[in-house]
Amino acid sequence: MQINTPFFKQRAHDALHDANLQKALGNLKAGFPEKRAIAVSRMPEFEELRNQGRDLKNHIMEHLDLYLEQFEAKVIENGGHVHWARTTDDANQIILDICKQVDAKTVTKGKSMVTEEIGLNDFLEANGIQPVETDLGEYILQLRHDHPSHIIAPAIHLNLEDVSEAFHANHHRPKSMDPAVLMQEAREVLREKFVAADVGITGANFCVAESGSTIIVTNEGNGDLTQTLPKTHIVVTSIEKVVPTLEDMTLFLRLLARSATGQEFSVYNTLSTGPRREGDQDGPENFHVVLVDNGRSEMVGTEFQDMLRCIRCSACMNHCPVYGAVGGHSYGWVYPGPMGSVLTPQMIGIEKGGMLPNASTFCGKCESVCPVKIPLPKLMRHWREDEFEKHLQPKAARYGLAGWAFLAKRPALYKPYTRMASWLMKTWAGKNGRIKKLPLAGGWTDWRDMPAPQGKTFMQAWKEQQKAGEQP
Amino acid sequence: MPNRSSGPRVGLFVTCLADMFRPSVAFATVKLLEQAGCQVEVPERQTCCGQPAFNSGDRKTTADIARQTIDAFDGYEYVVGPSGSCIGMLHYYPEVFDPSDRYYQRALELKNRSFEITSFLFDVIGMDSLQEQLKQLQFNHKVTYHDSCSGLRQLGIKQQPRELLAQVEGVELEEMEEAETCCGFGGTFCVKYPEISNRMVSNKTDYISNTGAHTVLGGDLGCLLNMAGKLKREGKTIEARHIVEVLAGMTDIPAIGEADYDLAQQL
Structure with a gap:
């Protein structure tokens, strides 16, 4: 995906002057944070769960190799395949090779930020394979050649008119402004795609080491059709998603749903454990897991290891006053908001990503709602330290700081x-x-x-x- | 006048914004501490808490300033300042040093005896010793209170200023929407990303206006200068003050950004 992060300021300026976007961001602000607050208030032990989540993730990161190898062994035992992708190029090539093996023409896709991170859609299209997004938000974005502006509500920046126009232009049906009609239209169009797909690609919220299972958490059910109908299911996920046991997974499911949407539980929590077995009514014949690294293993053992605890709930951006002002596209790459401001410099380099960890008042709201207590402001400050050491900050800022420091020390x-x-x-x-x-x-x-x-x-x-x- | 009370010896951490922009906030803090029976001193060798360096990633300067501050406040039973943000910075000092550094222990020890003023009054001194003084005050206005980020989320300051204010006769507190949301100041953030900061402070002044309050109060001059500056630019008549001005009965002094006030003639 194209990197526009260095243009953060200009994009933020445009976003602040985009009336439709501002309206959408206003709805977001009133939506997720309030729902989360209600869900949390109904669960007195939520704070204790956050501590448990933090401690368990810390334990996992200390033994990441162990749990990944256990997961791999279990997937193989179940009849599946595991592929290790150090880079985004590796990941794309692995996925393409699997698609070619089964002579795939079209693939359906469940919602996955890791596939955004590796730029999978563009890569598949360039190689003659048509990916079809099946999450409603992602589908709308694909029709518009757009990208997610939020990690769980990808089309949050769009309004009804935008959707109506995109459907009218692509489905060649009468234009409608009725959400129910548009929804039905998407269902009908996507149903054909589900049936026709040769390969289904999903992400994974967690990978369970003890059983070799992956799980996806959705509210639309599109993920289930994506992964059960085609003959081949490819799970594209990243190495920090592994958890030791199914019970550990349930701890994170409880934290995730409440932190993300304020639900007690997401509507669909679907586990995949290997390909279809004898006697199974449905399921894919081939089951692949692609484990993407893309810089994550380099974070282990460093001051950024805490970031690997992230379970992608989006609470940090939902509560961030900067995200709330400028929206996700301003951040210029895949991951927006506070978690994106820590992760992006790791993945695209601090030289290109430096704008983001600076775009924070360190108000600390993100850390206060993070389900695994990632010290996001502290990690953004570490990036500023990295910038300072490399003399990457603007000259005026550096000289200003040096002049002030000279006086403050005397x-x-x-x-x-x-x-x-x-x-x-x-x-x-x-x-x-x-x-x-x-x-x-x-x-x-x-x-x-x-x-x-x-x-x-x-x-x-x-x-x-x-x-x-x-x-x- | 030198205070001859036998209470705890307190070093006043003035904070650079109170020092340069609003000395009356520091004087109000001294008054409150003396009323609470403290012997207040102002160490000469203090400048700034070092937060601009810390948040710009300059660890060496941060450590230099931290050492200077630790030395300056050596020996005081308590260190008290009128800012959650600056006192919060003092609480970060242990992070600045390696545990093997001889300043590490001293930084931990400074952290344990440093307090933001409302939290010092409420949590350390206690309401019983303050009530009598506070009950004599009068501020006949509807006010709203902005929770500054570091005070709120780092130091846990929420109830303390409200409990203290509740003692003052005539004060009617009307909570604003999103009182806990950042005002957009953020130190250098407000000049590095002025447009985003402006949106944040505009939201804040809207929430303040919606309460119909006569005065917005807060515990941090950074936020207050930001909010007052925006209220003035918008042509609004809502006043902005540091809470210690109300608690010390010093509201005859013009509010932040209000017409001329010459400190030299008042002392």
Whole structure:
């Protein structure tokens, strides 16, 4: 997928001026966070579950190799295949090879952010295979040649008119603005695709080491049709999704649904354990799991290991005031919001991704709602440290910081300097009590007034007061 | 006037914004601490908490400033400041040092005795010793309270300022929508991403206006300068103040960004 992250500021500017997008973001803000709050309030032990989730994920990351190998052995025992993909290119090639083996013309796809990460759709199309997204949001995006702006509500940036137009242009049916009619239309069109598909590709929310199972969590049921109807099912997922046992998986399912949509449980929780066995009524003949690394193993043992706990619930972006202002496309690559601001520099490089960990006030709301307590602001700060060491920050910011640091480390110089700065600003403001325009501070005064200082610094006034008090 | 009380010796962490922009906030803090029986001193060798360096990824400068602050506040029973954000930064100091560094233990120890002012008054001093003073105050206005991020989520400050305010006669607290959402200040964020910051503070001033409050109160000057500056730019008459101004009975001083006030003539 094309990387537009370096243009974050321009994209954010456009997003702030896009009335339709702003309306959609307003709905998001009122939707998911409120539902999550209700779900959490109904579960007194939720905080304890978060601790358990954090601790269990930490344990898994300490023994990642062990659980992955156990998972692989179990999948093979069940009659399936496991493929290890170190890079996105490796992953795409593996998937293409499997498709070619079964002479696939079309593949249906369940919703998967990892396939966005590896750019699978474009790769398959370039190789003559037609992928069909079956999650309603993803399907709409595919018709519009668009990309997800949110990891669980991919088309959140669109409105009814957009959907209506996309369906009318592609389905050649009368244009409708009735959501129920549009839904039915999508069902009818997709039903044919489900039946015709040679291969079904899904992601996995978790991979269970003890049973060799993968699970997908959906609310539409499209994933079930995607993975049970075609002869071949390919699960494309990433290495940090492994959990030791089925019981461990249920802990994360409880955390995931509540954190994501405020549901107690998602509508469909579908486990896949190998290909169809003798006596099974349905299921694929071939079962493949592609385990994508793409930089994740490099995070193990580093300050970014905590990020591998992420279960992709989207609570961080749902509660993020920056995401809420500019939407997911501003972030310019696959993963938006706070989790994207940590993950993106790892995957595309800090040189291209540096804008994102800086686009945070460190308000900490993301960390406070994360189901596995990832210290997202701290991890964004680590990226800033990486940038600082590599001198990647803009010159003005670096010199400004260096000048300030020089003074802040020298109290004897700092005091006269602050006295002068206070006096200057006070004089500049005159009798108004505030400054409308301040040279070198346009970032502030273009948008808001600068309240004027009171004239003296506290250190100065305090000293004078103490002196006056000592006099007889 | 030097305080001769026998209460705990408290070092005032002035904070750079109170120092430069609103010394009256630091004076109000001193007044509240002295009323609570503390002996207040202002260590000379303090400058800033180091947060701009910390959040810009400059670990070396952060450590230098942390050492300077730890030395400056050596020996005080408590360190108290009028900001959740700056005191929160003091609480991050242990993260700045390797556990083998001799400043690591001292940083931990500083963390344990540093408090934001409303949390110090409510959690350490206790309501029983404060009630009498607070009951004598009057502020006959509808107010709304902005929860600053570091104070709220890092230090757990939510109920303390509200409990203290509730003692002041005439104060009617009307909670705003999304009181716990960031105002968009974020230190250097507001100048690095001014348009996004502007959207965030515009949302905030809308929520403030919707309450019909006469004054918005908060515990951090960064947020207050941001919100006051936006309210003024929007032509709104809602005033912005630090909560200590109300608790210390210093509301005769013009609110943040209001007309001329010359500190030199008031002291």
